[in-house]
Amino acid sequence: MLKTVNEIDFGKRNGLIPVVVQDMHTKDILMLAYANQHALSKTVNTGNACFWSTSRNKMWMKGEESGNIQPVKKILVDCDSDALIYLVDSSKPVCHTGNKTCFHNELQ
Numbered sequence: 001m002l003k004t005v006n007e008i009d010f011g012k013r014n015g016l017i018p019v020v021v022q023d024m025h026t027k028d029i030l031m032l033a034y035a036n037q038h039a040l041s042k043t044v045n046t047g048n049a050c051f052w053s054t055s056r057n058k059m060w061m062k063g064e065e066s067g068n069i070q071p072v073k074k075i076l077v078d079c080d081s082d083a084l085i086y087l088v089d090s091s092k093p094v095c096h097t098g099n100k101t102c103f104h105n106e107l108q
Contacts, residue, residue: 005041009082016052017082021062021094024073024087030094031102033062035084043072049086068092 010017016034023030033051035043039059042050049062049070063069068090076085095102 003077003081005037005044007081008037008040008077008084009080010037012082016054017084019049019051019084019086021049021070021086021088024089028101029103030070030088030100040084043075043086047071049088062094063092066093066096068094070094 008017013034015036017036017040019033019035021030021033022028034054035050036052036059039050039052042059042061046061049072051060051062052058053060061069069092070086070088070090072086073089074087076087078084093100095104097104
Protein backbone atom coordinates (compact mmCIF):
# COMPACT_ATOMS: atom_id res chain seq x y z
CA MET A 1 0.00 0.00 0.00
CA LEU A 2 1.34 3.43 -0.89
CA LYS A 3 1.49 6.03 1.86
CA THR A 4 1.94 9.80 1.73
CA VAL A 5 4.02 12.00 4.04
CA ASN A 6 0.77 13.24 5.62
CA GLU A 7 -0.17 9.67 6.63
CA ILE A 8 2.99 9.16 8.71
CA ASP A 9 2.35 9.26 12.47
CA PHE A 10 4.74 11.89 13.82
CA GLY A 11 2.69 12.28 17.02
CA LYS A 12 4.00 9.35 19.06
CA ARG A 13 7.55 10.63 19.60
CA ASN A 14 7.14 14.40 19.75
CA GLY A 15 7.25 14.86 16.00
CA LEU A 16 10.10 12.43 15.26
CA ILE A 17 10.14 8.97 13.72
CA PRO A 18 13.04 6.51 13.56
CA VAL A 19 14.59 5.92 10.14
CA VAL A 20 16.71 2.87 9.38
CA VAL A 21 19.02 3.36 6.40
CA GLN A 22 19.63 0.11 4.53
CA ASP A 23 21.77 -0.73 1.50
CA MET A 24 19.31 -1.87 -1.16
CA HIS A 25 21.77 -4.39 -2.66
CA THR A 26 23.58 -5.96 0.32
CA LYS A 27 20.70 -5.42 2.79
CA ASP A 28 23.28 -4.16 5.34
CA ILE A 29 21.88 -1.81 7.98
CA LEU A 30 23.93 1.36 7.53
CA MET A 31 22.60 3.72 10.17
CA LEU A 32 19.69 4.77 12.35
CA ALA A 33 18.52 8.37 12.52
CA TYR A 34 15.33 10.37 13.07
CA ALA A 35 13.17 12.45 10.76
CA ASN A 36 10.49 15.02 11.35
CA GLN A 37 7.87 15.82 8.73
CA HIS A 38 10.03 18.50 7.09
CA ALA A 39 13.05 16.17 6.79
CA LEU A 40 10.90 13.41 5.31
CA SER A 41 9.34 15.82 2.82
CA LYS A 42 12.80 17.05 1.81
CA THR A 43 13.96 13.45 1.33
CA VAL A 44 10.95 12.71 -0.87
CA ASN A 45 11.43 15.90 -2.91
CA THR A 46 15.23 15.71 -3.37
CA GLY A 47 15.83 11.96 -3.37
CA ASN A 48 18.63 12.42 -0.81
CA ALA A 49 18.48 11.20 2.79
CA CYS A 50 17.56 14.03 5.17
CA PHE A 51 17.12 13.77 8.93
CA TRP A 52 16.49 15.71 12.11
CA SER A 53 19.55 15.94 14.35
CA THR A 54 18.49 15.41 17.96
CA SER A 55 21.88 16.63 19.21
CA ARG A 56 22.10 19.77 17.05
CA ASN A 57 18.34 20.36 16.98
CA LYS A 58 18.26 21.00 13.23
CA MET A 59 17.57 19.32 9.91
CA TRP A 60 20.52 17.94 7.97
CA MET A 61 21.17 16.11 4.73
CA LYS A 62 23.37 13.03 5.00
CA GLY A 63 26.68 13.86 3.35
CA GLU A 64 26.28 17.63 3.33
CA GLU A 65 29.70 17.95 4.99
CA SER A 66 31.47 14.71 3.98
CA GLY A 67 30.14 14.53 0.43
CA ASN A 68 28.84 11.01 1.14
CA ILE A 69 25.28 11.81 0.09
CA GLN A 70 22.91 8.86 0.36
CA PRO A 71 20.50 8.64 -2.61
CA VAL A 72 17.19 7.17 -1.44
CA LYS A 73 15.65 4.81 -4.00
CA LYS A 74 12.67 3.62 -1.97
CA ILE A 75 11.06 4.42 1.38
CA LEU A 76 9.32 1.64 3.29
CA VAL A 77 6.74 2.45 5.97
CA ASP A 78 6.03 0.08 8.86
CA CYS A 79 2.54 -1.20 9.62
CA ASP A 80 1.87 1.51 12.24
CA SER A 81 3.13 4.33 9.97
CA ASP A 82 5.57 5.44 12.67
CA ALA A 83 8.95 4.11 11.44
CA LEU A 84 10.70 4.13 8.07
CA ILE A 85 13.40 2.36 6.11
CA TYR A 86 15.31 4.38 3.52
CA LEU A 87 16.67 1.98 0.91
CA VAL A 88 19.78 3.62 -0.52
CA ASP A 89 22.04 2.92 -3.48
CA SER A 90 25.45 4.14 -2.48
CA SER A 91 28.96 2.74 -2.29
CA LYS A 92 30.07 5.65 -0.11
CA PRO A 93 30.70 5.24 3.64
CA VAL A 94 27.79 6.24 5.84
CA CYS A 95 29.52 6.49 9.20
CA HIS A 96 31.40 9.65 10.21
CA THR A 97 34.31 7.32 11.12
CA GLY A 98 34.71 6.36 7.46
CA ASN A 99 33.17 2.92 7.89
CA LYS A 100 30.55 1.68 5.44
CA THR A 101 28.05 1.27 8.28
CA CYS A 102 27.59 2.91 11.67
CA PHE A 103 27.08 -0.59 13.10
CA HIS A 104 30.71 -1.68 13.14
CA ASN A 105 31.08 -2.16 16.91
CA GLU A 106 30.07 -5.32 18.73
CA LEU A 107 28.65 -5.41 22.26
CA GLN A 108 30.52 -7.78 24.60
